[in-house]
Amino acid sequence: MRKGIETRERILEIAEAAVLAKGFGATSIDELIAEAGITKSGFFYHFKDKNELARGLLARYSARNNLLLAGVFGRANELTEDPLQRLLIGLNLFAEHMAAIPEGHPGCLVATMSYQDRLFNREIRELVTETVKGWNGFFRGMIEDILAIYTPREAIDPDRLARTICCSIDGGIIMSKALGQPGVLPEQMLMARNYVKMLFHPVTVHAVQIEEVEAA
Amino acid sequence: MRKGIETRERILEIAEAAVLAKGFGATSIDELIAEAGITKSGFFYHFKDKNELARGLLARYSARNNLLLAGVFGRANELTEDPLQRLLIGLNLFAEHMAAIPEGHPGCLVATMSYQDRLFNREIRELVTETVKGWNGFFRGMIEDILAIYTPREAIDPDRLARTICCSIDGGIIMSKALGQPGVLPEQMLMARNYVKMLFHPVTVHAVQIEEVEAA
DNA sequence: CCGAAAACCGTACTGGAGGTACTGTAAACC
DNA sequence: GGTTTACAGTACCTCCAGTACGGTTTTCGG
Structure with missing residues (x-):
């Protein structure tokens, strides 16, 4: 019913x-x-019981988040064939999406549950771990696609770089909350984007020029 | 007594x-x-009451953290006169310090309190904000010292870059907790270090060479 | 050594919350 | 129209935050 x-x-x-x-x-x-x-x-x-509530919350949050990721990077995929541009455009769209939330991002459920892991049973904790692994895997996949074509300035581990992107998001959420400045999250997502850009762009190119290329 | x-x-x-x-x-x-x-x-x-406990916890945590920051970057200051090297060496020492904790970093009190801000009165919340601002200011100061001498590859806002370092730490703690891998925190601190390095090193230099320069 | 402050202990209470257990029942669906 | 779904109602138990207040020991300054 x-x-x-x-x-x-x-x-x-x-x-x-x-x-x-x-x-x-x-x-x-x-x-x-x-x-x-x-x-x-x-x-x-x-x-x-309350643990079942936690499971429901996590499942709901994870599904919604995956939908957002698929939407943003799916859209980026429509705009370009280049895997590097896909990641860069996707991160831009992602950051714009976060900047559009009036009150700022309400918080990452995975983050708050990680900070209260003793409240949950093993099943929930494993679910949290798997959720984060899923995000990392999503970004790692895109980074591996980039590495198949591009040679970075320095040797990088795709897993590590994927975690950096995730860290910038969860860290950005915390900083936004702690400082009371919602703008910090999108700002830090763009910093992660810039990190990727610097790693793969041998020549320094200004953001305005990049945007023109992306728009084409 | x-x-x-x-x-x-x-x-x-x-x-x-x-x-x-x-x-x-x-x-x-x-x-x-x-x-x-x-x-x-x-x-x-x-x-x-419990709010006073929160205040005590925060004051204690903040003081301990400031001591650690002062120790690590004070030590870096002894080793070099160059402001860029100071930050890079300090972040290395900082990361090593975090990697040395057997069970991994127990968590950032500021982060967990940011995620439970409705439990505290305005005084505590402002204390959290001020604490984070203090960290940001600490890193911003060092970045400004660097900018007085070095020209970065791209125009950067010292405040923004300082927040990036803080984000990598708090984000790294969450990722470490969520994944159950203590190594992620020091790893991500070194990623932030590498970000700074890339911004200010016009030529790509391998990490091994950098370490030799720092040791001198 | 002594008086006074500090640093607790003991006890008793209120109100709220998590959770259990059962019975009852209106509405939806097949 | 009978069964299942989706609740409401009631009662109960245990645990916890917080209040209150009197009593006791420990410590330190003089």
Whole structure:
């Protein structure tokens, strides 16, 4: 029945915002059901315990994130055949997407769950690890495509560079939150982009020129 | 009286580990006093409420961190007069220091508190912001010293680059935690180092050669 | 050594939260 | 129209944050 998954989705939506603002342990079920307009019975109908809620949150977040990644870099793939340009354009689009969020990025669920790993069972923790590995693998794949054609200024490990991109995002989110400046996240994503660019562009080319090439 | 601050320090030590493992909201006072071997009265003698505990944790963490920064980059300053080399050597020492922690970095208190900011009052949140600003300012100062002598490949904002270094650290900590690989943090710190190096070294120089120059 | 402050201990309470357990029931679907 | 879905209602238990307040030991300054 459709009403069921609708309520479930509403709970997850409310829970995600609460978890990102206060942490998982400090998020009470009572608070969630109050905002969702249901009773405790309703909550436990959808999630047998809090760990199941965490699993649902993570699955939802991961799916949404993968969709965003696929959208952004899929779009980049439409615009160019060059694997290097694909990554550079994708990171630009990604950064623009983050800059467009009015209140700034609400936070990375994987990051906050990594900082509260003792609250979860092994299954959830492994899910967190697999999620991050998935992101790294996504970027690593693109970097390997680049390395098949381009020779970098210095020898690089694609895994390492993929992690650098992920670090700039999660680190950027934290800095944005800590400083209260939403602009830091897109800014740092562009720094990671610039890192990639410097590694593969033998000659220094200004960003304006790059943009013209990308637009072509 | 000395015994007082000793107990207080023990509480903070235990609380820090707990907060970094489970989050602030999920850390119970009962658990802290059990491990510290005191009663609830003793706890509330030192901290009138949980917010005061947070303040103590943050102050302690910040002071310890500043000491580490001063030590590492002070040492780098002894080894060279060149501001660029100072930053590069300092980041190397910093990364080595992080790699030397057996279980890996336990976590950044500022990061976890940023992800639970609704649990704290405005004073604590401003303290978090000021702490991060302090780190950024520390790195920005060194970058400005470099810019006074060196011309980078591309125009850079020292503030932005300083944030990149901070992002690589906090992002690296998260990746290390999420992946269960302590080595990711020092690895990513060296990636940030390499970023700085590429920005200021017009000619590509291999890391081995750089190390020889630094050792001289 | 003594008085006073510091550094706790003991106990008792309130309110809220996680979670369990069951019964009941309106609505949807087949 | 019967079964399943999707909840509501009620009651209960345990654990935790926080308050209150009186009592006790330890430490240090004089």
